[in-house]
Amino acid sequence: MTALKEYDRIEATGLWRANADAQRREVIVSIGDATLTISDHNDRALAHWSLPAIERANPGTRPAIFHPDGDRTETLELPSDEATMIDAIEKLRSRIERARPHPGRLRLWVSLGVLATVAALGVFWLPSAARDHAVRVVPDVKRTELGSALLSRITRVAGLPCTAPEGTRALRKLGARLPSPDGAARLVVLPGGVLEAAHLPGGVILLNRALIEDFEEPDVVAGYIIAEHLAAELHDPLHDFLTHAGLVTTLRLLTTGQVPSAAQDAYAEHMLTEPRSFVPQDTLLRGFAAWSVRARPYAYARDITGEETLELIEADPFATVTPEPLLSDNDWLRLQGICGS
Structure with missing residues (x-):
């Protein structure tokens, strides 16, 4: 039997050279279970090569020349017409190579x-x-610095904040009546740009002037302020900024304390173009109860039909009682004039 089960016996004629100084001689080559045997014509063995140690000196070329691994001076040349033997040796070499550890x-x-x-x-x-x-x-002072930087970029598009003196004083009173959970919020009224309201790192809340000028009572703008307070608690504004800005900006903030201008510009544009996500209504209701503000005016401002904000309307914590006033009538009128004529 041979190492290849598909062959019972393989023999071929070739030219063998024992070393570099020896003459080549014609020999009979046969494959056994573990060795390739080289014999003379009297069937006398001249050499035994271990099958796993056979190397080829000229891959892809015929006549094929083989030698034992580590000894290139002893060679066996098989002519082209001994294709069966050449292919058998190559098949054995391939199988042995695949079986070896790599x-x-x-x-x-x-x-x-x-x-x-x-x-x-x-x-x-x-x-x-x-x-x-x-x-x-990141410390609060850095959050405040980032919020101010983003605000300056937003105002390039939305316009400068409304700052009529009497209206600004009334706005501060409203902020004191609706304090942020983390302290006093910085309320900023913009003439445009922001759709309704938004918040920035550092406790900045942006308000569109329409929330003040288009309604007869301060409960509407108060509702939007509460919604932004709660949104900032649910989703840290710094976290939102870094999510949008990406890993490089995050690492730069951590290592140098600086934020690239391009990242600030991109986020400012994002704030002005992307719709804001609303806070869940059950969370809003708890907020209105905590800040003592009626929910209905805000609910109808968001949806005049009341269909999408029905829970806020029906569960208004101050539907039958009157909460503490947000502003006096005079202060509300002053606030409505914060952007001038």
């Missing part, structure tokens, strides 16, 4: 696995981890 290949796959893991961490874990860490460690 530590280099294993190292390659291990290295690729490590790189893939690092890449996955970089794509999926690092941005979130860096962002969460920044939200925890």
Whole structure:
């Protein structure tokens, strides 16, 4: 039997040379279970080559020249017409090569696995981890600085904040009546740009002038202020900014304390063009109760039909009682004039 089960016996004629100084001689080559045997015409064995140790000196070329691994001076040349033997030896060599351990290949796959893991961490874990860490460690003064920088960029498009003196004093009174959970909020009335209301890092709340000028009572604008307070509690505005800005900006903020101008410009544009997500109505109701503000005026301002805000209307905590006034009538009139004529 041979090492190849599909063959009972394989023999061929070739030219064998024992070493570099020896003459080539014609021999009979046969394949056994584990060795390639080289014999003379009297069937006397001249050499035995271990099948796993056979190397080819001229891959893809015929006549085929083979030699034992580590000794290129001993050679066996098989002519082109001995194709069966040549193909059998090559098939054996391929099978043996596949069966051998490949530590280099294993190292390659291990290295690729490590790189893939690092890449996955970089794509999926690092941005979130860096962002969460920044939200925890960035001081309030830096949040305030970022909020002011974003506000300056927004006002380039939306127009300068409304600052009529008497209206500004009334706005401060409204802010004191509706304090942020983290302290006094900075209320800013804009002549345009922001759709209704929005919030920025550092406790800045942006209000469109229409929320003040188009309604007869301060409960509507108060409702939007409460909604922004709650939205900032549910989704930290710094977290929202860093999510939009990306990993590079987050790392730069952590390492240098600076935020690229391009990231600020992009987020300012985002604030003015993207629709705001509303706070869940049950959360809003708890907020209206905590700040002692009627929910119905805000609910109808958001949806004049009341269909989308029915829960706010029906569960208004002050539907039958009157809460503490938000502003006096005179202060409300002053606030309505904050943007001038």
